[in-house]
Amino acid sequence: MASGRPNQLFRNKTAKIAAIPMILTAMVVFIGGTGWTVVYSFTKSKLLPKLEWVGLDQYERLWNTNRWIVSIENLAVYGLSMLVLSFVIGFLLAALMDQKIRFENTFRTIMLYPFALSFIVTGLVWQWLLNPEFGIQGIVRDLGWENFAFDPLYNADLAIFGVMLAALWQGSGLVMVLMLAGLRGIDEEIWKAARIDGIPTWKTYLFIIIPMLRPVFITALVLITSGIIRVYDLVVAQTSGGPGLATEMPAKYVYDYMFRAQNLGQAFAASTMMLLAVLVVVVPWAMMEFGGRKND
Amino acid sequence: MRLRSTIAALAVSAVLPAATAHATDLEVMHWWTSGGEAAAVGEFAKAFDATGNKWVDAAFAGPGEQARAIMVSRITGGDPMGAFQFNHGRQAEDLIEAGLLRDLTDIAEAEGWKEKVNPPSLLDGCTVDGRIYCTPVNIHSWQWLWLSHKAYEDAGVPVPTNWDEFVAAAPALREKGILPMAVGQQSWQQSGLFNVLMSSLVPVEIFNKVYGDKDAEVAAGPEVARVFKAAADAREMSEGSTVQSWNEATNLVITGKAGGQIMGDWAQGEFSVADQKAGTEYSCLPGLGVTEVLGTGGDAFYFPVLDDEEKSAAQAELAALLLKPDVQVAFNLKKGSLPVRGDIDMSTANDCMQKGLKLLSENKLVPDTNQLLTPDTTSQINDLFAEFFADASITPEDAQERFAEIIASAD
Incomplete structure (x- = not known):
């Protein structure tokens, strides 16, 4: 083994051979597929991919399409408020749960249960709950409040928040459980020390506990953002993009143009824009997170 | 009504497998699922099963757009069904260009579709470069x-x-x-x-x-x-x-x-x-x-190109059958649509359908x-x-x- 020149490439051979299938899959499926999509976004492919170049035409059309621009605005509104509210609600629930309450197991189960449901089921359940005739509004009116109005899904200005309500209901439990696990990992001694120093509980949470929970926050951030980007199915089940374009999402635009409008070129241009948007956020973050390490 | 037709369908499906031991199964995809639609498509299935083949019903419960997306991805993905429903027109254009759909011109000539289909413009919707690629089965109007x-x-x-x-x-x-x-x-x-x-x-x-x-x-x-x-x-x-x-x-x-x-x-x-x-x-x-x-919108059946010879023969049989006079009457009465042939008796149709038939005969x-x-x-x-x-x-x-x-x- 020791004879011959040491060669970096052949060190640890078995492990490298074992990794080949995965490397190939990653190259072909992820990078290859992505590259293929980008290339065909410059063609006028209709139902089937065809290599007829049209330059930037698809992108020009995309950015002149009202529906695409509305979709992006919707995603921004939904994404930002979802991100903030998920963290706030998740953390509050976890902090409350951490007060050594009775029946904690029961509450934890109740809070986490919605996460076991798919987005499709969640969307349908909330479509019914928010239906003005049979849902919450209908029940409250039957109880005697005749003028009670709660029908976000039928109001173009509020529909996106109706979708968010469902997403929060489904996702908050998971954030709570993550945070709770983090909180349980905090040493009791830290709480004792803070108490001796006379620091109020809320300050302890805000300035000591939360900074210590950084890894948990990052995990939660990744889970929540990926949930935001793949919000497609929830929208389809709950509102199918309506009323009007009020809850349209970029992912739905891609799907609709790919399969319904039979215009692959346009769909690929839209998905390339989505990829670009993700890269703009992820690359600087990744460089900060992983690139900086070497200099430590 | 619906219960009775369900029982009838069950009875038919229970009897058939024994009767048609050597039949060819042909999977037919469509999005006709509401009460009247399901009853109408049942007429096709009944007529097709009577030829000794077997209609394998693959109904998609959802809007046509979604159904079409699934059909197209099955055909382009190399897993074609025996036949499928589209609205005749430009929806199948690319599939035809790519050579994925079967040319029905021979059958059309043998059956004399050109003379029988009324209005003739319906067949134009099925024609690409002079070849016929689909069988129109009914006329639906929006107006x-x-x-x-x-x-x-x-x-x-x-x-x-x-x-x-x-x-x-x-x-x-x-x-x-x-x-x-x-x-x-x-x-x-x-x-x-x-x-x-x-x-x-x-x-x-x-x-x-x-x-x-x-x-x-x-x-x-x-x-x-x-x-x-x-x-x-x-x-x-x-x-x-x-x-x-x-x-x-x-x-x-x-x-x-x-x-x-x-x-x-x-x-x-x-x-x-x-x-x-x-x-x-x-x-x-x-x-x-x-x-x-x-x-003059409506529905039509298209047939993907298949390698299996028996299935191709069954496709041809089905294509010809869809335009037979008795099948047309039975189907369209249940569907509430107008037949694609002018030479059949639709006197049992109701008032609104009669108005439609009249406009059709006046070529408006x-x-x-x-x-x-x-x-x-x-x-x-x-x-x-x-x-x-x-x-x-x-x-x-x-x-x-x-x-x-x-x-x-x-x-």
């Missing part, structure tokens, strides 16, 4: 206004006989808390409504110029402006219509909660399921009572938008009207400008 007699009696106004009266009667209905016009909140229904206004309220040439020749100048012109004004009226009249699917909207008309609905002749089935009588409980106005023309027809526009353009128009109907702040002028842009870029 109908369905009116509830009960709603107008409650409001104390006579039942309208044309679009203008329909608009004029709206305030009286509003006063009584009746919705003047029911529109399902799905974009295909909203753009469909607009296309009906376009073919009925202005001369038919305008419709043909805009959708046929893609003339953007006409699309931006004064005639189309009138259509957009009417669409704005429709938007106002349908305010407060929160239902989603077309049959929910039709149900509002049936129960008298809404005055009327513009919807294709498939709505007919809902009225007959509810045991309503045309003329006394509801009225139907073809061409909105203004220009009486009917669109316009092409369906599916025959003229690519799915891409249709999607763009759908998106525009989804926005227009949901947002009252969009003026008819703005919408028309965007409409003209879509027409200008259409191919």
Whole structure:
């Protein structure tokens, strides 16, 4: 083994051979597929991919399409408020749960249960709950409040928040459980020390506990953002993009143009824009997170 | 009714496997799942099973757009079914160009489709470069206004006989808390409504110029402006219509909660399921009572190219069978659509269908938008009207400008 020149490439051979299938899959499926999509976004492919170049035409059309621009605005509104509210609600629930309450197991189960449901089921359940005739509004009116109005899904200005309500209901439990696990990992001694120093509980949470929970926050951030980007199915089940374009999402635009409008070129241009948007956020973050390490 | 047909279907499926031991199974995909539709497709299945083959029903419960997406991905993915339903027109254009669909010209010639199919324009929708690729099975027209007699009696106004009266009667209905016009909140229904206004309220040439020749100048012109004004009226009249699917909207008309609905002749089935009588409980106005023309949209079956010879033979049998006179009558009576042959007896059809048959025989027809526009353009128009109907702040002028842009870029 020791004879011959040491060669970096052949060190640890078995492990490298074992990794080949995965490397190939990653190259072909992820990078290859992505590259293929980008290339065909410059063609006028209709139902089937065809290599007829049209330059930037698809992108020009995309950015002149009202529906695409509305979709992006919707995603921004939904994404930002979802991100903030998920963290706030998740953390509050976890902090409350951490007060050594009775029946904690029961509450934890109740809070986490919605996460076991798919987005499709969640969307349908909330479509019914928010239906003005049979849902919450209908029940409250039957109880005697005749003028009670709660029908976000039928109001173009509020529909996106109706979708968010469902997403929060489904996702908050998971954030709570993550945070709770983090909180349980905090040493009791830290709480004792803070108490001796006379620091109020809320300050302890805000300035000591939360900074210590950084890894948990990052995990939660990744889970929540990926949930935001793949919000497609929830929208389809709950509102199918309506009323009007009020809850349209970029992912739905891609799907609709790919399969319904039979215009692959346009769909690929839209998905390339989505990829670009993700890269703009992820690359600087990744460089900060992983690139900086070497200099430590 | 429905229970009985289910039992019948069960009985048939229980008996068949024994009777047709050497039969070829042919998987047929379609999106006919509502009560009347399922009964109609059952007629095809029955006739096909009688030939000794076996119809394997693959119904997709959902809107046609979604069904088509699944069918296309199965065909392009190399897992084709035996036959599938599309709306004849440009939806299958790319599949034909790619050579994925079977050329039916031989069968068409042997069966004499060219002489039998009426109107002949239907077969044009199936023809690419002189070859025939599909079997049209029925004609569905969009151009109908369905009116509830009960709603107008409650409001104390006579039942309208044309679009203008329909608009004029709206305030009286509003006063009584009746919705003047029911529109399902799905974009295909909203753009469909607009296309009906376009073919009925202005001369038919305008419709043909805009959708046929893609003339953007006409699309931006004064005639189309009138259509957009009417669409704005429709938007106002349908305010407060929160239902989603077309049959929910039709149900509002049936129960008298809404005055009327513009919807294709498939709505007919809902009225007959509810045991309503045309003329006394509801009225139907073809061409909105203004220009009486009917669109020649409809359904057709396409057959993917298959390697299996037995299955190919079964495909040929099915293609020929779909146009046989008795099959056409049985299917179309249940479906509420018009047959694609002029030489068969449809005297058992009801009043509204008779009106349609009369227009068909007088050749008062316009092409369906599916025959003229690519799915891409249709999607763009759908998106525009989804926005227009949901947002009252969009003026008819703005919408028309965007409409003209879509027409200008259409191919």
